[in-house]
Amino acid sequence: MRSTAAEDYVKAIYHHTEWQPEPVTPSQLATRLGLANSTVTEMVKKLAAAGLVHHRPYGAVELTPEGRRLAVRQVRRHRVVETWLVERHGYEWDEVHDEAEILEHALSDRLLESIAASLGDPERDPHGDPIPAADGTVRRPDAVLLADAPAGHEGAVVRISDEDPAMLRFLADAGIALDARLTVLGVKPYSGSMQVRALRGTVDVGPDVARAIWLAA
């Protein structure tokens, strides 16, 4: 039970608790993985038998220490590959996800570490997500979700969720990239969108976008 499928499941579980720590339900997992609920239930049972997750029937799913280790390892692999694709192979940051999704299961540890070393052992990936160290250590920057930032808050963009490639392109066009300094001007009443000042000018961002961007605290 150390298949690529298992790696994908624990990574998805880990992913869910990485930036907002709530337990994950099977159906949320199914949505994220694009699988049927029944499939997830079955697989979770196998993962539990393999000691990678805790799960009581009809309850949420949580990683065991061992499952967490595997997940962190997988996250490291994914983000190292993404960084490598962008820095060495001319990929745009919205193009790397699918390729990394496959490669993270295919590279040996030796090759992965060689690639990481050739990049200078980076600590964050092109979206600002922290890259866990080879020993499993994770350093996460203090950050506030843009949607939760009060008016007047100012800070550099520390992370942009890689969930939606189209959004990544929209943000790139709007001049909002990693390390850009943003100032929260306020929420427009009833529209649900926020006004934000970037270097290039003022931008209105909808709630989806405001929940995809993290600012330095």
Next chain:
Amino acid sequence: MRSTAAEDYVKAIYHHTEWQPEPVTPSQLATRLGLANSTVTEMVKKLAAAGLVHHRPYGAVELTPEGRRLAVRQVRRHRVVETWLVERHGYEWDEVHDEAEILEHALSDRLLESIAASLGDPERDPHGDPIPAADGTVRRPDAVLLADAPAGHEGAVVRISDEDPAMLRFLADAGIALDARLTVLGVKPYSGSMQVRALRGTVDVGPDVARAIWLAA
């Protein structure tokens, strides 16, 4: 029917006819792939249905033009990856095979070509095997199997079979590498081994080795 398994089968079939053109039998395929005969028979039937091979029951297996295209593509991928591992990641030439075997199925065309370009589009891999071009063109050097070379023949090593990593290490120790100049001194009667002069001195090579080395014709 374009699975990684299918890619492995057509590659194995192609491989067999690359340096000595004889048809492949299912059992030879099974041996090379490390599978049961029955498994190969079943898979060959599926490959035939998919138009990748010709096969009449109880007969040999041959690639269709389409199967050959797929095989050549796969060979290119494998050899580009091997070259990359040796040149950029400090692998020894006897260590690359397993990693390449996995990676050749996982890289996108885009990434593979980017890697090939970064290597200067090499035309042969660390063992001397020709790397097919991206368009499927294969250039093969004129070569004689050491075992078939007459006494007195002299020529550079053009290719060393990558079948047996232990043999590759033995040869490296003996100073026999790609491009080394060898002279065939003759066959030792009854022992079945050949005497060969290399730069570093005279070496006795057994029949296995003599069938793994090709010299420039």
Next chain:
DNA sequence: GGCATGATTTCGGCATGCCGAAAAAACTGC
């Protein structure tokens, strides 16, 4: 020509991952 031997194929089975439909449990609002 007949027959033994070895290669090939057929057959039932197994493991992994996936699905949809139906049953069971858990929440919800009133």
Next chain:
DNA sequence: GCAGTTTTTTCGGCATGCCGAAATCATGCC
């Protein structure tokens, strides 16, 4: 507290690849 909805689980099924055992074919030898 209870009925309706939603979530989770169970169940039968399917596809891919693999296996060993048994049946079938091909071939060479006498």
